[in-house]
Amino acid sequence: MTGPDNKRLKPLKIGDITLANPVLLAPMSGITDAPFRRLAATLGLSGCTRDTLGPIPAAELARLTEGAAGPPAPWEFTRINDPGPPGGFGTWTLTLPDGRNLTVRLEPVPTAACDHRHESRAYQPNAPLRHLVQVRDYECTFPTCSRHARESDFEHAVPYDQGGRTCACNAGARSRACHQVKQSPGWTLTQPRPGWHQWTTPAGRIYTQGPKRYPA
Numbered sequence: 001m002t003g004p005d006n007k008r009l010k011p012l013k014i015g016d017i018t019l020a021n022p023v024l025l026a027p028m029s030g031i032t033d034a035p036f037r038r039l040a041a042t043l044g045l046s047g048c049t050r051d052t053l054g055p056i057p058a059a060e061l062a063r064l065t066e067g068a069a070g071p072p073a074p075w076e077f078t079r080i081n082d083p084g085p086p087g088g089f090g091t092w093t094l095t096l097p098d099g100r101n102l103t104v105r106l107e108p109v110p111t112a113a114c115d116h117r118h119e120s121r122a123y124q125p126n127a128p129l130r131h132l133v134q135v136r137d138y139e140c141t142f143p144t145c146s147r148h149a150r151e152s153d154f155e156h157a158v159p160y161d162q163g164g165r166t167c168a169c170n171a172g173a174r175s176r177a178c179h180q181v182k183q184s185p186g187w188t189l190t191q192p193r194p195g196w197h198q199w200t201t202p203a204g205r206i207y208t209q210g211p212k213r214y215p216a
Contacts, residue, residue: 077104109136111195111211114169123160125171130154133171138212141197142178149173155182157191169194 076095080103094102107117109132118129125133134149152173158164170191174182182189186202195211 109195109211110168111136112193114167114194116165116167116169119165119167121166123166125154125166129166129168129171133168134173136168136195136211137173137197139173140175140178141172141209142174142181143199143207143209145175145178147175147178151175153179155179157189157197172197 075097076093078093078095080091080093089106089108092104092106094104096102110117118126118132120126120129133154137149139145139149140147140152152175154171155174156164156166157170157172160166164170172191172195181187182199188200190198190200192198197209199207199209201207
């Protein structure tokens with residue numbers, strides 16, 4: 001396979017798996033799908049994700065690309081009759097070179113207004129809600145902490161037992177240490193918009209941590 005400059009692309013290695021025929025990955029297609037599709041179209045490929053909540057595992061990608069030597073058949077990314085909100089969201093069909101189809105659903109990550117799409121009625125979040133908060137925050141929301149969101153607690157800004165919702169508009173990633181800071185006397189945390197975490201220290205200083213800005 002060659003790129004736009006006609007240079008042969010090197011095999012893609014993910015851990016101990018080597019893909020002889022390189023494929024492109026969109027790690028967060030619900031956020032960066034438009035520029036990714038433009039790049040993929042240039043290389044004759046399209047996005048290859050199971051859904052917006054995570055990429056296809058490397059082992060499955062290796063299986064999908066087996067025997068694809070030579071000029072690849074076109075990959076097609078076609079919108080199903082589900083327009084969704086503006087920005088390229090909605091339900092799409094990814095057609096692989098061997099004719100198989102994958103259904104891909106692209107959803108926005110709310111950072112302005114919340115539609116409570118994945119709200120849980122229980123204290124614990126459901127899997128999509130937990131993952132979307134991790135994607136949105138990327139790391140602990142305490143301003144000086146950089147622990148990855150996957151390694152942090154899913155924490156309610158307004159406690160669940162005080163009427164707080166288990167929803168993206170009332171949740172954030174907090175490392176265990178920062179979770180304990182938030183519960184210490186004199187500290188307060190509010191979330192005026194989904195993904196915007198406003199910390200007030202015992203001295204009255206206010207620090208706001210916004211959602212992760214991914215390159216586009």
